[in-house]
Amino acid sequence: LPPGERVGFAFVGLGRLTLEELLPAFAECKTARPVALVSGSPEKAKVVAAQHGIKESSVYSYDDFDRIADNPEVQVVYVVLPNGLHRDFVIRAAKAGKHVMCEKPMANSSQEARDMIAACKQAGVRLMVAYRCQYEPYNREVIQRVRSGDMGAARIIEATNTQVMGPGDQWRFRKALAGGGALPDIGLYCLNTARAITGEEPVEVFARIFNPQADDRYREVEETIAFMLRFPSGTMANCSSSYGAHESKDLRVRLEKGRIDLENAFAYEGQQMRVAQRGGKAEVIDTVRMPQQNQFSLEIDHMAACVKENRVPRTPGEEGLQDHHLMRRSTGQPKPGRLSRL
């Protein structure tokens, strides 16, 4: 679409994700364009605005953010702040009459997620949680193949999302700003993907966490978590996530008649998919190849299309709320060793 017909996005928070992934992704967007920035760093915002052809008058501070209501170019506000700040900025954006996109995890708690959904509903605006993997083509292919039933029922899902965090202090180690550690930050992809693959909600969740005692970074948030989900049809998902293990972002599905492996399932790029099935007596292994597409461009264009066509996004606020509900169930276990039942 020509610039004038594209949906205008405002970015709140110019951190790593916004600068390194989201703004560059507009080069591949077809229906969206960046038109405003909201930042606590005016000098940085000025430079970034110039780089992306954004007017200086469309750069806001956190204090004067509410003035964005008067900027007709802005149709969607995309909140890319530390998790503990999502709630307030999503509510402010809704009150300004703007549709809202919010980074994952949606918030710090189920209650915050509920407040955000209610505010958007009251303002009559759309709310989408940026679960990028649900827009990534290989992940979609796994979901489609499992749900088609062609390979029989899915028995076991294994999902791992680990990465080593650098030393030093940052908001991700502060509970007030992050809500938790590896689980809400990266383990969330395992949870959300297991739900997307089965199309079901788990009836049981069980989790254990580990924090290295001598590491000050893990005083407030968890370093490592393993959790298990049992779905009503019988699918079991084994999920694990850690801030202390070498990068591994893989998804494996074991079905009655075959298996699907997606390497780098939760990474920004580099997905590799293999499907093994019985073909007569032998096992046939196919490597599935699809054109690489920027998943950030795809999710931004999805939101833009929803705004243009007045549709509910694939990953609305309710999707984020359900994940918060399950994360609370899995980590808030009253008695060790007991399964918590939903």
Ligand code: NDP
């Ligand atoms: P960064 O720390 O790199 O950036 C956060 C930005 O938020 C800062 O640069 C700053 O922007 C602004 N900010 C405002 N208040 C604070 C505060 N008190 N402390 C720190 N920063 C503050 O974080 P990320 O970009 O990595 O993460 C932002 C959000 O995006 C999180 O919710 C995270 O979970 C999510 N994320 C999602 C990913 C995905 O793959 N979908 C990947 C990475 C992150 P400014 O200077 O402009 O004010």
